Amino acid sequence: MTAHRFFSWTPAAVVFDCDGTLMDTERHWVDARDMVLREYGCTPSAEFSEQARGLHYTECGRLMAEAADRPDLTKDMTDTLLDRFRELVAANPTTMPGAPELVHSAVQFAPLAVASNCPLEVVESCLGLAGLRECFRHIVVPDAAIRPKPHPDVYVTAARLCGVDPGDALAVEDSHCGVQAAAAAGMRVLGVGAQPGEKEQALADWWVDSLEEPTVQGWADARIPTQDTGQADAGASGAGAIDS
Incomplete structure (x- = not known):
């Protein structure tokens, strides 16, 4: 899709990632991973942080256990990681710049969903604290039947629940792992964050440094x-309906 066609396109649904896209929680995952690694006698590295970014927390736990050369501690490290992350989020729940504004505009023209690698209760809590939960009809997270990103399952499922074909939906993502998942699902992708490498750039239809950019809100x-x-009031009352 060319830039001109994207700017003139209206998605039939919009599906948001949560960590690093809606909520400023990616830094909490980084801090939580660092804390756990240090607790088990390992020194965190920038390379490990980049490798773990956007992955399902159970996969992060496995990577940490490998880094500590203690694969037998995978479950313990995974559980500790989730505990530390929850503590950090509860102490400082913060939205990403421009995210609330985009959500409140998008919900007026399309059904919204969240597709995340986080546990459901974590996503629910984050969005509730941010005052955004009622804007989303569906929250999709991995389970026994839905594989985590970079597999496309969470995005395919989110589009289906919104009643649209993935090709008619927009994904909003910040990580290579998430962009891979959305693109594999056949969705258009709005990437957000520091300018990516060539792989991410090739998969995304539009990339911005921040959702706060005027072009995003203008679109x-x-x-x-x-x-x-009268119609606007009626539409507003229905836009917040929840069916998750």
Whole structure:
């Protein structure tokens, strides 16, 4: 999709990643991983942080156990990682710049969902603390039948629950792992964050440094249907319906 076609396109649904896209929690995962590694006598490295970014927390636990040369401690390290992360999020729940504004605009023209590698209760808690939970009809996380990113399952499932074909939906993502998953699902991808490498750039349809960029909000606002006051009020009451 060319830039011109993207800017003139209105998605039938918008599916957001949570960590690092909606919520400023990626730093909490980094801190939690560092804390756990140090507790087990390992020195965290920048290379490990990049390798673990965006992965399901159970996969992070496995990587940490390998880094500590203690594969037998995989479950213990995974459980400790999740505990430390929850503590950090509870102490400082923060949204990413521009994320609430984009959500509140997008919910006026399309059903919204979240596709995350985090546990359901963590996503629910984060969005609730941020005052965004009611905007999302569905939250999809890995389970026995849904594989985590970079597999496309969470995005395919989110599109299906929203009642649209993945090719008609937009994914909003910040990590290579997530962009891979969304692109494999056949979705258009809005990437956000520091300018990526060639692989991510090739998979994303549009990449911005921040959702706070005026072009992002301008694009979203332009999709909102023009309504009279009575219709707008009725639409607002329905937009927050939850069916997750």
